[in-house]
Amino acid sequence: xxxxxxxxxxxxxxxxxxxxxxxxxxxxxxxxxxxxxxxxxxxxxxxxxxxxxxxxxxxxxxxxxxxxxxxxxxxxxxxxxxxxxxxxxxxxxxxxxxxxxxxxxxxxxxxxxxxxxxxxxxxxxxxxxxxxxxxxxxxxxxxxxxxxxxxxxxxxxxxxxxxxxxxxxxxxxxxxxxxxxxxxxxxxxxxxxxxxxxxxxxxxxxxxxxxxxxxxxxxxxxxxxxxxxxxxxxxxxxxxxxxxxxxxxxxxxxxxxxxxxxxxxxxxxxxxxxxxxxxxxxxxxxxxxxxxxxxxxxxxxxxxxxxxxxxxxxxxxxxxxxxxxxxxxxxxxxxxxxxxxxxxxxxxxxxxxxxxxxxxxxxxxxxxxxxxxxxxxxxxxxxxxxxxxxxxxxxxxxxxxxxxxxxxxxxxxxxxxxxxxxxxxxxxxxxxxxxxxxxxxxxxxxxxxxxxxxxxxxxxxxxxxxxxxxxxxxxxxxxxxxxxxxx
Ligand SMILES: Cc1ncc(COP(=O)(O)O)c(C=O)c1O
Numbered sequence: 001x002x003x004x005x006x007x008x009x010x011x012x013x014x015x016x017x018x019x020x021x022x023x024x025x026x027x028x029x030x031x032x033x034x035x036x037x038x039x040x041x042x043x044x045x046x047x048x049x050x051x052x053x054x055x056x057x058x059x060x061x062x063x064x065x066x067x068x069x070x071x072x073x074x075x076x077x078x079x080x081x082x083x084x085x086x087x088x089x090x091x092x093x094x095x096x097x098x099x100x101x102x103x104x105x106x107x108x109x110x111x112x113x114x115x116x117x118x119x120x121x122x123x124x125x126x127x128x129x130x131x132x133x134x135x136x137x138x139x140x141x142x143x144x145x146x147x148x149x150x151x152x153x154x155x156x157x158x159x160x161x162x163x164x165x166x167x168x169x170x171x172x173x174x175x176x177x178x179x180x181x182x183x184x185x186x187x188x189x190x191x192x193x194x195x196x197x198x199x200x201x202x203x204x205x206x207x208x209x210x211x212x213x214x215x216x217x218x219x220x221x222x223x224x225x226x227x228x229x230x231x232x233x234x235x236x237x238x239x240x241x242x243x244x245x246x247x248x249x250x251x252x253x254x255x256x257x258x259x260x261x262x263x264x265x266x267x268x269x270x271x272x273x274x275x276x277x278x279x280x281x282x283x284x285x286x287x288x289x290x291x292x293x294x295x296x297x298x299x300x301x302x303x304x305x306x307x308x309x310x311x312x313x314x315x316x317x318x319x320x321x322x323x324x325x326x327x328x329x330x331x332x333x334x335x336x337x338x339x340x341x342x343x344x345x346x347x348x349x350x351x352x353x354x355x356x357x358x359x360x361x362x363x364x365x366x367x368x369x370x371x372x373x374x375x376x377x378x379x380x381x382x383x384x385x386x387x388x389x390x391x392x393x394x395x396x397x398x399x400x401x402x403x404x405x406x407x408x409x410x411x412x413x414x415x416x417x418x419x420x421x422x423x424x425x426x427x428x429x430x431x432x433x434x435x436x437x438x439x440x441x442x443x444x445x446x447x448x449x450x451x452x453x454x455x456x457x458x459x460x461x462x463x464x465x466x467x468x469x470x471x472x473x474x475x476x477x478x479x480x481x482x483x484x485x486x487x
Contacts, residue, residue, distance in 0.1 A: 007110070007111070009031065009033075009112075010037075010109050010110075010111070010112060012027070012030055012031050013027065013031045013033065013035065013036050013037050013112070014027075014036070014037050014038075014039045014044075014109070015027050015036050015037070015038055015039075015050075015069060016038065016039065016040075016041045017038055017040075017041075017047060017068065017069060017070035018068050018069075018070065019038075019068070019069050020065060020066050020067065020068060020069070021055055021058060021059070021063065021064070021065045021066070021067050021069065021072070022065040022066065023069075024036050024050055024055060024069050025055055025065075028050075028051075028052060028055075033099065033112075033114065034051055034052050034098070034099070035049055035050065035051045035052075035099045036049075036050050037049055037050075037101055037109055038050065038069060038070070039108075039109070043106075043108075044108050045106065045107040045108060046079065046101055046103055046107050046108065046109050048074055048077060049074070049077035049099065049101065050069060050072075050074060051099070054072060054073070054074045054075075055072070057072075057073065058072040058073070061073075075096070077100075077101070078092050078097050078100050079100060079101050079102070079103050080092060080100050080101075080102045080103070080113065081102070081103060082102055082103065082104050082105075082110055082111070084102070085423065086113075086423045086424075089102070089113045090113075090115075093115045098114055098115045099112060099113075099114045099115075100112070100113045100114070119425040120425050120427070121425060121426045121427060121461040121463075121466075121470055121473070121474065122427050122461060122463060123299065123400060123427050123428060123429050123459055123460075123461055123462060123463075124299035124300075124399075124400060124461075124462050124463050125299075125463040125464075125465060126298055126299070126303045127360075127364065127463075127464045127465055128303075128353070128356075129356075131356040131359065131360075132352070132353045132356040132357070134356075135151065135352035135353065135355055135356050136349055136352050136353060138352065139151065139348050139349045139352050140349075144348045145347065145348060145349055146347055146348060147345035147346060147347050147348065148348065149348030149351070150348070151348045151349075151351035151352040151354070151355050152170060152346060152347075152348055152351040154351070154355050155170060155304075155346075155351040155352075155354040155355050155358065156168040156169060156170050156309075156351075158355065158358045158359075159294075159309050159311070159354075159358060160311060162276075162277075162284070162358060162361065163284050163286045163287040163292065163311045164283070164284050164287045165286065165287040165292070165311035165312060165313055166312070166313045166315070166318075167311065167312050167313070167314075167315065167317075167318035168309055168310070168311045169309070169310045169311075169312075169318060169321045169322055169325065170307065170308070170309050170345075170346035170351060170354070171307070171308040171309065171310060171325055171344045171345070171346060172306065172307065172308065172325075172343075172344045172345060172346055173295065173297070173306050173307060173308045173344075174202060174271075174273040174293060174294060174295025174296070174297065174300075174308040175202040175205070175206055175295075175308070176308055176325070176342070176344035177293035177294065177295070177308035177309060177310045177344075178202060178203065178206035178243070178269070178271065178293050179206045179209050179210070179342075179344070180310060180321050180324050180325055180342070180344060181269045181291040181293055181310055181321070182206060182207060182209075182210045182212070182241070182269070183210060183320075183324055184291070184317045184320040184321045184324065185240065185241060185267045185269075185290070185291070185317070186240075187207070187210050187212050187240050187241060188210055188211055188212060189210075189211030189212065190211070190212070190238060191210070191211075191212035191213070191238055191239075191240045192212060192213050192214075192215045192236055192238040192239045192240065193207040193212050193213070193214055193215065193239070193240060193241045193242070193243060194214075194215050194217055194226075194231060194234050194235070194239060194241070194242040194243070194266075195207065195214045195215070195216060195217070195226075195242075195243045195245070195435070196216070196217055196218075196219055196225060196226035196243075196244070196245050196247070196252075196450070197216035197217065197218065197219070197434040197435045197436045197437075197447050197450045198218075198219045198224065198225075198247065198431070198432060198434050198435075198447075198449075198450035198453060198454060199245045199247060199271070199432060199435065200245075200273070200274075200432055201432075201435060201438060201440075202273070203243055203245055203271050203435070204216075204435040204441060205440070207243075208440075212240070213238075214435065214441070215234050215236075215239070216234075216434075216435055216436045216441075216443065216445065216447065217230050217231055217234050217447075218230050218447035218448065218449045218450050219247075219447070219449045219450045219453060220253075220449065221449060221453075222253075222389060222391060223247075223250055223251070223252060223253060223389045223391060223394070224247050224248065224250065224388075224389055224453055224457075225244060225245060225246065225247050225250065225251075225252035225253065226242075226244050226245065226252055226257070227449070228253055228256035228257050228260065229256075231257065231260050232260060232264075235260075235264055235266075239264065239266060240266060240267065241266055241267040241268065241269055242257060242260070242261055242266055242267075242268050242269075243268075243269045243270075243271050244257050244268065244270055244271065244289070245271040245273075245274075246270065246271070246272050246274065246275035246278055246285045247274060248274055248388065248398070248399050248400050248402050248459070249274055249275045249278050249301070249368070249396050249397040249398050249399035249400070250275070250278065250388065250389045250390070250391070250394055250396040251275065251278050251279065251280040251285050251391075251394045251395070251396070252270075252280075253280075253391070254270075254280045254281075254285075254288050254289070255281075258288070258289070261289075267289075267290045267291070268288075268289030268290050268291075269289060269290065269291045269292070269293065270285055270286050270288060270289040270291070270292040270293070271293055272285045272286040272292050272293060272294050273293065273294055273295035273297075273300065273308075274295070274300065274301070274399040274400075275301075275397060275399065276294055276300070276301040276302055276361065276365070276397065277301065277361060277362075277364075277365040277395075277397045278394070278395055278396060278397040279394070279395035280393065280394060281393045282395075286311050287311055287313070290312065290314065290317070291310060291311070291312045291314075291317060292310070292311045292312070293308060293309065293310055293311075294308060294309040294311070295307075295308050296308060296309070296350075296354060296357075299400075300399070301361070301364060301365065301368065301397060301399055302354070302357035302358060302361055302364060303353070303357060304346065304350035304351065304353045304354040304357070305350055305353065306350070307346050307350050307351075307354060308346075319331075323339060323341060324339060324341045324342060324344070325341070325342060325343075325344040325345055326341060326343070326345060327341040327342065327343060328340055328341020328342075329341065364464050365397050367464040368397050368398045368399070368462070368464065369397070369398065371398065371401060371462055371464075371466055371471060372388070372396070372398040372401055374468055374471045374472075375401050375460065375471055375474075375475065378471055378472055378474070378475030378476075379403070379475050379478065382410070382478060382479055382482055383409040383410060383482070384405060384406040384407070384408070384409030384410025384411070384482065385403050385404070385405065385406075385410065385478075386403060386404035386405075386406070386456075387403060388401060388402050388403065398462065399462070400429070400459035400460070400462045401459065401460045401462045402431060402457055402458065402459040402460070403457070403458060403460065404453065404456040404457050405417055405456050405457075405458065406456065407456075410482050411481075411482045411483030412481060412482070412483060414430065414455065414456050414457070414458055415430075416481075417458065417478070417481050418430065418458055420477075420481045421474075421477055421478070421481065424477050426460075426461060426473075426474055426477055427461060428458045428459060428460055428461070429458060429459040430454070430457065430458055430459075431453060431454045431456075431457030431458065431459070432454065433454055434447060434450040434451060434454050436450075437451070437454075460474055461474055
């Protein structure tokens with residue numbers, strides 16, 4: 001990422017062609033930036049760049065400290081014109097190029113860009129450490145690297161306890177968990193499954209894998225999740241199940257959904273891919289419907305790299321899922337396949353990471369809540385911002401802290417805000433594009449709430465490792481971007 005420096009510091013970094021190596025080293029030492037600029041003594045025009053390594057190489061070659069800097073070998077420096085955008089400058093950096101002088105039309109240094117990894121704020125980074133490493137090492141040292149092993153069993157046991165469910169069956173991803181859940185319920189060609197249109201594509205595409213059709217329903221403003229009042233009109237004689245999604249960590253309104261499902265004899269699969277630890281009326285999500293699924297992709301609340309989990313209280317479903325994820329093989333007769341199955345297993349190595357992650361899930365969720373609390377303080381009073389949903393019956397775990405932008409009051413559009421924040425090293429994501437607008441599902445329908453949320457929403461950096469000062473940086477950047485905010 002690009003970081004610019006104070007202009008006064010530029011003068012401190014400059015030397016002339018007849019400066020000695022000794023003088024150059026003193027200059028570099030003073031600036032503490034590992035480089036000095038050679039400028040013309042009369043015109044102050046930029047002539048070249050010297051880094052620590054150039055001096056080291058000159059000394060090793062036998063040149064002494066009194067050698068003039070113009071006589072040592074230096075690679076051609078990269079420079080940037082003052083008109084160049086920060087995003088363009090950042091593309092000039094490489095392993096070797098870490099400092100770039102920015103020149104005006106007269107070739108004078110007006111600014112300096114240097115690469116600073118710490119300046120980049122990603123949307124979501126996992127927290128992996130010594131414990132994960134130790135358990136993975138154990139898998140490798142013991143040769144238990146495939147999908148049988150103590151960590152698979154341990155991870156499933158810990159996850160079932162965490163969700164308050166009787167059974168937890170690990171899978172290769174959240175998507176394969178959804179696919180298996182649908183197959184276990186016997187959903188097939190010609191069936192219909194109700195899904196919110198505002199979700200990650202896997203909620204809908206897993207339905208399509210079975211040959212069934214996803215039927216889209218709009219969201220409600222209150223929770224950004226499937227609107228229970230609009231579910232009934234989407235039910236047909238072919239409907240077999242509803243998949244509520246707990247989007248961005250806020251639970252869907254489950255009671256009315258369960259009621260509709262009961263009255264219409266439909267199964268409920270909770271897509272809790274983004275909501276580990278979230279609660280609906282003090283009950284952990286995932287364990288409320290017939291089946292719950294989770295994702296452990298790298299940006300999720302806990303991760304195994306790739307991975308997923310199915311939770312259920314139904315022993316028949318659990319048994320069926322276990323068989324289907326293992327090639328549909330009989331549990332009593334090896335290499336005997338009564339059902340068409342899949343290889344959707346999680347490896348022991350991934351499960352080892354999962355065990356280390358679930359051991360600290362309470363502190364991860366606590367950190368997510370603290371991030372949300374701090375954002376709420378920092379963003380308070382900025383016009384045109386809507387905070388993430390928080391119903392009184394819900395524990396939102398704020399997987400990604402996401403807000404809505406109202407262009408008129410904020411001053412610039414959501415997309416322009418994303419661009420400007422990117423220039424400042426702050427990564428954000430627009431909300432998911434509704435499934436009914438995707439090329440694979442282009443149904444021609446309109447779902448106005450989902451479309452509006454999707455066009456106005458963005459997720460802010462939400463890594464568990466984020467410090468208060470980093471959240472403050474995001475909030476002040478957002479304030480700076482808002483042309484309507486009093487500066
Ligand atoms: C709502 C939702 N459902 C399903 C999935 C699929 O999970 P995975 O990426 O582990 O396959 C995701 C993942 O991003 C998701 O956000």
